[in-house]
Amino acid sequence: MNRLYEFFSARVKRAWLAVLLLGLLPGLALAHPHGWIDIRVRLVVDDEGRLEALHQAWRMDPFYSLVLLEELSRTEGGLEAGLDRLGGEIRGNLAPFDYFTEIRLGEERLGLGDVSEYTVMERGGRVEFVFLLPLESTQPLNGQTLQYKVFDPTYYLEVVHEAEGETPLDDALLVSGGLNCSTQIVPANPDPELVMQAAMLDVTDEAEPGLGRHFAETGVVKCE
Numbered sequence: 001m002n003r004l005y006e007f008f009s010a011r012v013k014r015a016w017l018a019v020l021l022l023g024l025l026p027g028l029a030l031a032h033p034h035g036w037i038d039i040r041v042r043l044v045v046d047d048e049g050r051l052e053a054l055h056q057a058w059r060m061d062p063f064y065s066l067v068l069l070e071e072l073s074r075t076e077g078g079l080e081a082g083l084d085r086l087g088g089e090i091r092g093n094l095a096p097f098d099y100f101t102e103i104r105l106g107e108e109r110l111g112l113g114d115v116s117e118y119t120v121m122e123r124g125g126r127v128e129f130v131f132l133l134p135l136e137s138t139q140p141l142n143g144q145t146l147q148y149k150v151f152d153p154t155y156y157l158e159v160v161h162e163a164e165g166e167t168p169l170d171d172a173l174l175v176s177g178g179l180n181c182s183t184q185i186v187p188a189n190p191d192p193e194l195v196m197q198a199a200m201l202d203v204t205d206e207a208e209p210g211l212g213r214h215f216a217e218t219g220v221v222k223c224e
Helices: 010-021 062-073 078-100 192-199 211-215
Strands: 036-045 050-060 101-105 118-123 126-140 145-150 158-161 173-175 181-186 218-223
Touching: 036 145, 050 062, 050 101, 050 145, 062 078, 062 126, 078 101, 078 118, 078 126, 101 126, 173 181, 173 218
Parallel strands: 036 158, 036 173
Antiparallel strands: 036 050, 050 126, 101 145, 118 126, 145 218, 181 218
């Protein structure tokens, strides 16, 4: 089952899928992905130049946010209480899947810790999930190249860094602290056969886990 859509009520999911099936979103109803998330990532580095965590902000796409905000505003306690509950649900459902995040330092894949700091808010008419994803242990960045990907394994939702047109925003990838680091967001370059495979999936289909990795952007950070 698609993990991200488990976060939200069946009522919201039915409403969103109904719109797609009625053809009110041309171009989405017959091909993956069916929505998207814009992300911003900040590497949290301690005074000794060691990576401690990735601070991430995920903004749901405008249409899905609209449906979700309307639904939450009708729940007990209103919108603010609904957003608080949603944060806990998102955190709990993503935890077994490393928050859809893979991080490598050199050739080594890094272990991730438990998220305890998170919130959900409305920003600019869109739902935003903000959280601090710690590493299992701090890692020195001097002289190292770090790469990460954030993706929905089934590629039901596309995850991309926030951008203006084709250009990532200045705060789409940042490094805190005093290290001398360069950053780059590398676009995905999937095999044409995988593109065709994704395009053939309709709104009720689910891809095999792992498809999303091939469509994921890569954040690259090199520190001296």
